[in-house]
Amino acid sequence: xxxxxxxxxxxxxxxxxxxxxxxxxxxxxxxxxxxxxxxxxxxxxxxxxxxxxxxxxxxxxxxxxxxxxxxxxxxxxxxxxxxxxxxxxxxxxxxxxxxxxxxxxxxxxxxxxxxxxxxxxxxxxxxxxxxxxxxxxxxxxxxxxxxxxxxxxxxxxxxxxxxxxxxxxxxxxxxxxxxxxxxxxxxxxxxxxxxxxxxxxxxxxxxxxxxxxxxxxxxxxxxxxxxxxxxxxxxxxxxxxxxxxx
Amino acid sequence: xxxxxxxxxxxxxxxxxxxxxxxxxxxxxxxxxxxxxxxxxxxxxxxxxxxxxxxxxxxxxxxxxxxxxxxxxxxxxxxxxxxxxxxxxxxxxxxxxxxxxxxxxxxxxxxxxxxxxxxxxxxxxxxxxxxxxxxxxxxxxxxxxxxxxxxxxxxxxxxxxxxxxxxxxxxxxxxxxxxxxxxxxxxxxxxxxxxxxxxxxxxxxxxxxxxxxxxxxxxxxxxxxxxxxxxxxxxxxxxxxxxxxx
Numbered sequence: 001x002x003x004x005x006x007x008x009x010x011x012x013x014x015x016x017x018x019x020x021x022x023x024x025x026x027x028x029x030x031x032x033x034x035x036x037x038x039x040x041x042x043x044x045x046x047x048x049x050x051x052x053x054x055x056x057x058x059x060x061x062x063x064x065x066x067x068x069x070x071x072x073x074x075x076x077x078x079x080x081x082x083x084x085x086x087x088x089x090x091x092x093x094x095x096x097x098x099x100x101x102x103x104x105x106x107x108x109x110x111x112x113x114x115x116x117x118x119x120x121x122x123x124x125x126x127x128x129x130x131x132x133x134x135x136x137x138x139x140x141x142x143x144x145x146x147x148x149x150x151x152x153x154x155x156x157x158x159x160x161x162x163x164x165x166x167x168x169x170x171x172x173x174x175x176x177x178x179x180x181x182x183x184x185x186x187x188x189x190x191x192x193x194x195x196x197x198x199x200x201x202x203x204x205x206x207x208x209x210x211x212x213x214x215x216x217x218x219x220x221x222x223x224x225x226x227x228x229x230x231x232x233x234x235x236x237x238x239x240x241x242x243x244x245x246x
Numbered sequence: 247x248x249x250x251x252x253x254x255x256x257x258x259x260x261x262x263x264x265x266x267x268x269x270x271x272x273x274x275x276x277x278x279x280x281x282x283x284x285x286x287x288x289x290x291x292x293x294x295x296x297x298x299x300x301x302x303x304x305x306x307x308x309x310x311x312x313x314x315x316x317x318x319x320x321x322x323x324x325x326x327x328x329x330x331x332x333x334x335x336x337x338x339x340x341x342x343x344x345x346x347x348x349x350x351x352x353x354x355x356x357x358x359x360x361x362x363x364x365x366x367x368x369x370x371x372x373x374x375x376x377x378x379x380x381x382x383x384x385x386x387x388x389x390x391x392x393x394x395x396x397x398x399x400x401x402x403x404x405x406x407x408x409x410x411x412x413x414x415x416x417x418x419x420x421x422x423x424x425x426x427x428x429x430x431x432x433x434x435x436x437x438x439x440x441x442x443x444x445x446x447x448x449x450x451x452x453x454x455x456x457x458x459x460x461x462x463x464x465x466x467x468x469x470x471x472x473x474x475x476x477x478x479x480x481x482x483x484x485x486x487x488x489x490x491x492x
Contacts, residue, residue, distance in 0.1 A: 020390070020393075023390060023393075024390075024393055025389070026383060027382045027383055027384040027385045027386055027387060027388060027389045027393070028382065028383060034363040037267065051388060051390070052388055053386065060404050064488065083415070083416055087418045087420065088386060088412070088418055089413040089418060090402070090417075090418060091415060092404070092413055092415060093400075093404075094404065098390055099383060132402070133408055133415060135403065135404070135413065136273045136274065136403075137272060137273055137274060137403075140273055140298065140299065141273060142269070142270045142297060142298055144266070144270075144271060146393070147266075147269075147270055147273070147392070147393065147396045150393045150396050150397060151396060151397065153395050154339075154400075157382075157383075158338070158339075159383070160339065166345060167338055167381065169329070169338060170329055170336060171336075172333045172334055172335060172336060174333065203338045204483060241469040
């Protein structure tokens with residue numbers, strides 16, 4: 001499905017940005033790059049910045065005009081740094097990714113990025129069905145072209161993973177949690193040791209034990225962790241006993 | 247609230263990545279950068295890549311150790327390129343941003359990124375409360391350090407905007423939509439012109455008009471658009487009439 005999505009860079013001036021865009025795309029599983037009249041390509045700088053995404057650069061389509069690049073597409077989305085008064089539906093990157101992934105099931109989609117210094121012109125935006133704006137800081141909206149491709153590619157991958165129900169992260173390895181009986185035996189043991197070392201006295205012990213119960217209740221230790229805590233208590237008692245013998 | 251979030255780069259090797267990270271942060275409204283034992287900083291390359299985010303570089307805290315960088319933080323999140331068997335809760339960037347933004351209301355939060363070539367070590371991850379993994383392509387997970395900072399900074403800004411109910415994009419300027427009476431008058435006019443130019447005949451006109459109704463029904467033109475469409479019809483009739491006079 002991601003193969004139905006082309007990233008189209010219109011007249012990019014810096015080859016490094018082309019390479020960075022290729023790398024950004026590949027990390028997110030996109031493969032179709034199209035360059036409209038690039039100033040400097042192929043280029044060693046682009047290859048260096050692609051950092052292993054050479055296949056994307058090698059397979060990139062080079063077009064003379066935007067119309068040529070869009071010819072076989074049924075759905076076109078334009079990225080815009082400014083929120084301009086074009087009469088086009090305007091969405092954030094997340095909503096945009098939802099639309100693109102939905103369309104890309106059956107249609108060829110182009111996501112187009114303008115030249116670094118000026119973005120897409122109004123004439124270029126008029127070819128789009130949808131406009132996307134990355135909601136940058138109003139006081140510093142200077143998003144690098146490669147970074148913009150990274151953000152949009154990331155959102156496309158997230159949306160694809162969510163649709164495929166494949167976003168779930170592996171759960172950390174955990175042991176069975178200690179049950180309440182284990183915990184009560186621990187609190188008894190802890191109480192006993194804290195009395196032995198003189199940390200608790202008869203006036204304070206209830207209040208302090210309540211605080212310690214709250215702390216360990218929040219932790220919810222597993223059985224392995226609890227056996228470590230129990231071990232510390234036992235070892236403390238062993239030391240005290242051998243000290244007393246001296 | 248974003249001021250309570252520090253981006254911590256542990257032992258970064260390339261000054262360009264430090265600059266790109268600063269730029270990425272500033273575009274998303276983050277300002278607190280901390281560098282743990284950078285190989286090469288300050289650096290002209292960092293300043294060039296920051297592309298105007300010099301203030302972030304100038305105000306960056308430089309620490310000798312990770313412990314020094316984290317000393318005043320209450321919540322620490324580690325980024326990890328690989329999904330490792332560390333017994334830490336592991337989340338995707340979106341869920342991570344939710345946690346961080348929630349914590350940052352009252353706590354100081356650090357989001358730490360490892361060295362370019364090896365990421366965070368297990369020892370460094372052990373200082374974290376949460377681990378985040380950007381779900382890259384399994385066959386090409388080589389995300390540039392600046393790009394990783396860009397993705398995480400973007401998610402933090404999105405979450406902040408969502409919480410502040412400030413993500414809504416401006417609606418395109420539209421005129422009042424045509425009502426059904428306007429549309430019926432248009433279809434009458436269209437039918438008349440299509441008969442006059444001989445596009446419709448008595449056998450086909452119902453079927454074709456039904457298709458045209460479906461098309462314009464989908465378009466839902468506004469009043470200005472409909473008056474343009476009506477103007478085209480009127481002008482066609484005017485031309486036909488003047489041709490007939492010749």
